[in-house]
Amino acid sequence: MADHQRPGDTTRKGYGAQHQQLRAQLAPAVALGTVPCARCGYLIAPGELWDLGHKDGTNKREYSGPEHRTCNRAAGAAAREAARMADPAPRPMTRW
Numbered sequence: 336m337a338d339h340q341r342p343g344d345t346t347r348k349g350y351g352a353q354h355q356q357l358r359a360q361l362a363p364a365v366a367l368g369t370v371p372c373a374r375c376g377y378l379i380a381p382g383e384l385w386d387l388g389h390k391d392g393t394n395k396r397e398y399s400g401p402e403h404r405t406c407n408r409a410a411g412a413a414a415r416e417a418a419r420m421a422d423p424a425p426r427p428m429t430r431w
């Protein structure tokens with residue numbers, strides 16, 4: 336992906352005024368480093384790039400909240416990996 340990390344490029348991606356407005360509301364809190372990422376749960380550090388994420392499965396109608404940009408961009412694979420780590424599958428080697 337040839338996507339350089341440039342703040343303020345979200346308007347190019349089809350996000351509307353509501354998204355921009357909500358993001359602007361959240362920005363001061365995120366800038367303080369007090370807001371956890373909606374994906375990984377770790378705090379977003381001051382100055383760290385972040386995106387306003389959408390809940391999975393809502394067709395981008397519901398916002399989940401601020402997310403690390405890296406988490407947001409890697410949402411698919413990372414979310415699956417995190418879920419796997421947090422919720423281990425049954426042991427495949429168990430035999431009766």
Ligand SMILES: [Zn+2]
Nearest residue numbers: 372375403406
């Ligand atoms: Zn994160």
